[in-house]
Amino acid sequence: MSTLKKLLTASAVSASLAIGLSAVVQAQSLGTPINESQLQGFDLIAQPNGSGYPAGGGTAMQGKAIFEIRCVACHGMTGEGTSANTRLVGGDMQSEERPIRTVGSYWPHASTLFDYVQRAMPADAPKSLSSDEVYQVIAYVLHLNGIIENSLVLNKETLMQVEMPNKDGFIDSSQAL
């Protein structure tokens, strides 16, 4: 029983005891029921298991044109970045030196690239890319890292099959005290 229901029930019981009323308050949620189908344009969550991806798709070749207009100001012509935080390409987690961490060297899931670009990129106009454009531009970033071919059509099926170089590099510490 929820806290609110307990509260309502408790006050109803004490009220009826105190003044001899037999009525009880009808416990109800204060939220409004909604269907998942009503959230299709609202829920942007895209997970590694393939849930949450829109229709559409495209190739790195198509994405290059979008990238060179919408992304290069921060990420450079070939993803080399304009700062450590905006570098998208290269790096090696096993390097002797302090490793450079990028989409290619660090990110464990290709799904994160889709999820993040769809919700937050480009930084000056988030959510302005179509679903096709998101697939295409992330295909280009994956291709710049040598992870997929230039001609692969990236879509909800093929994206799930992309293996990232650092996929085994993470440890789930969520239950650590």
Next chain:
Amino acid sequence: MTKQDLEIVAANGLINRRHLLGLGLAGMGTLASTSLLGADAGLNLEIPGWSKQPGANASGYGSRSRFTDDMQRMSGNPNPLYPGGGASRSPLHQLQGSITPNSLHFERHHAGIPDIDPAQHKLVIHGLVRQPLVFSYEDLLRYPMVSKIYFLECSGNSGSLFGPNPADGSAQSLHGLVSGAEWTGIPLSTLLDEAGVDPDARWINAVGADAASMGRSIPLNRAMDDVMLALFQNGEPVRPGQGYPMRLFVPGCEGNISVKWLTQIKLTREPTHFRDETSKYTDTRLDRKSQQFTFPMGTKSVITAPSGQMKLERQGIYQVTGIAWSGRGSIRRVEVSADGGRTWADAMIDSHQSEKALARFTIPWQWSGGDAVLQSRATDSQGNVQPTRTSLVTEKGNISTYHFHGIQSWAVNTAGDVANVYA
């Protein structure tokens, strides 16, 4: 020892914390500073001008004294390529007590502060639930609420101390991404129970309504514990920079998971692996494996005065004071050293000592004009002891710069200049 003597309890001038209340008494004995002795013959008190004319009227919304306008948060220059991204740091060196005023509470934004009309804002709870629900702000104000005092700290706070050389910085610039407040809101479990949690659900995925739609995944068992949907901060509606009209609040944990401008909670079997829990806010170890979902903030303290970039103008008594906190419990003990950690004395904890909240500590110190290195070391209710910087960096390396909670060293030189050092 007579009652008039100040008891030295650690090297280099640390004085028994019990003398905190007695420093105003006359006849302090041999250690009393010259500034406390005798009357200044040149001082003649008169009635000041403001006592001779009526002052300003009461106001609808208060403001601070114009003489305190120098108390400001510190933020970097806006980056035109990262609109709205950045942080502002609390002026720890100027604050007292254990509650941060809302206007000086630190901020960290990933795509600026949205201007949200609460009448238009929605909170959706969906995914693995019996009945997906949408709540308006008005709906939520009808729920019973709880109020708790908690600290909030950015995971990147104090991160520069992982660097090989000590930065020239202040308590504010180095450690100002921590603040304390009373948060009021609805236990998240109340709302999750209303929607009816599916037995298969293991995670909640929380998303904000900012331009980055920033999201974080949180294990359901933690979400059902002490997490709240916060609507008020220090008694007033949560400010836009803190998530107006509502934010998640996850006590004791890295600030980023207390998602601001909360608009969506989706229950799932697996975490989403958002950008801010893979690319960012993860901790790469020396073996090149990276820890993900490292939520609790470590047992930590920092001396806020005297602190970096201050100057001690004269010898004598100072109150060494600071804040301590732990993401795993309450602060049980704070020790202070004036000789770089060779000898220690217990500081007085002169605030509440509640779970996952800032505690204020103080100890008197006689500066006799020599070199000193001031440090503080916190111990929490679980027995966790704040480590030295050296042991923390040796253990964690410095590939990642989150979750720094090592001991801060402030060096005082013979000129009275205070500086960040590694000691």
